[in-house]
Amino acid sequence: MILYNNAVSGNCYKVRLLFAHLGIECEMREVDVVDRSKRPDILGGLNPALRVPTLVLDDGRPLAESGAILWYAGEGSRFVPDDRYARAQALQWMFFEQYEHEPAIAVARFLIGYSQLPRGQYEKRLPRLWADGARALDTMERHLSGRDWLVGDAMTVADIALYAYTHAAEEGEFELGGYDAIRRWLARVAAEPGHVPMSR
């Protein structure tokens, strides 16, 4: 399989982390996240939204959206629950991540750390992103207080999906110091056998 990947994209890291746990090998092709001008040529026939990650299966069929790739690779493994309600709960957290968490935390991190724009060009957007991101983190903190994992009693694709940008939130100038349950959960995910960091 081929994974159209970017080394600093949390959405791509989710896929790399699950693949590492599952021992799935694939060819990596790096796609720029700042200069997007080549994307129509590279991804045009594969992913209508021109985003990474995009996975191409051995038979050439493409699959886009990090959550859908996690589901495809994770079904049948210990990372997608057997129980129907637990499966739906995992999807609940993955949709939460894409709707409430990523558009704030990943965007602030990208603007500050990777966009190569002068701060004056995006500074006005930050207070709103910080407020939205803090609300998403508050939601996670309440949920993780008194439990080890987002769903059930073991790590699932939901934990992988939310770990990616949460563990890098400080690059977006989010302060994780007060989030005790989140910090314990981040350490728990990183301590799983087979874990790989975002960059190596």
Next chain:
Amino acid sequence: MILYNNAVSGNCYKVRLLFAHLGIECEMREVDVVDRSKRPDILGGLNPALRVPTLVLDDGRPLAESGAILWYAGEGSRFVPDDRYARAQALQWMFFEQYEHEPAIAVARFLIGYSQLPRGQYEKRLPRLWADGARALDTMERHLSGRDWLVGDAMTVADIALYAYTHAAEEGEFELGGYDAIRRWLARVAAEPGHVPMSR
């Protein structure tokens, strides 16, 4: 089951439409989408993000996020494909809807049609929402040209998820006239036996 619902929310309509096709009955409890002050009392223990739809199962367990509810109710029916790759494709379009489509099209529609705000208060946001929404519609149009359904050869939860706000896009001042494939697909979804409109 109890569905915390709002009559004009497309996210809630997705659930009502699938339930109608599946013959699932549930008790509806209406939640205001303009005055959100009562949400912590109503939804606080059920949905950490305080959004509708929120489903409460017969045994009291809650489930949030429209996509997760569609998956929970649809698994095992003709609306969730049997094939693993097709299932992942359905999720791909459902994540696309929540990340690229809904934040533009649903938000423009809400501001213009339902927010009760004077237009001057949100007018500056509209050009960006229209541009983002048009990009999502262009993506759908390209994909639907030459095929009847988003995934495979029958209606799935992906079509239900994207129908909800696409069919109401003109309320957000999106012009669907030039989108021939989308308009034919909208008519196809509405012609399915068991279809229910958003309001009735």
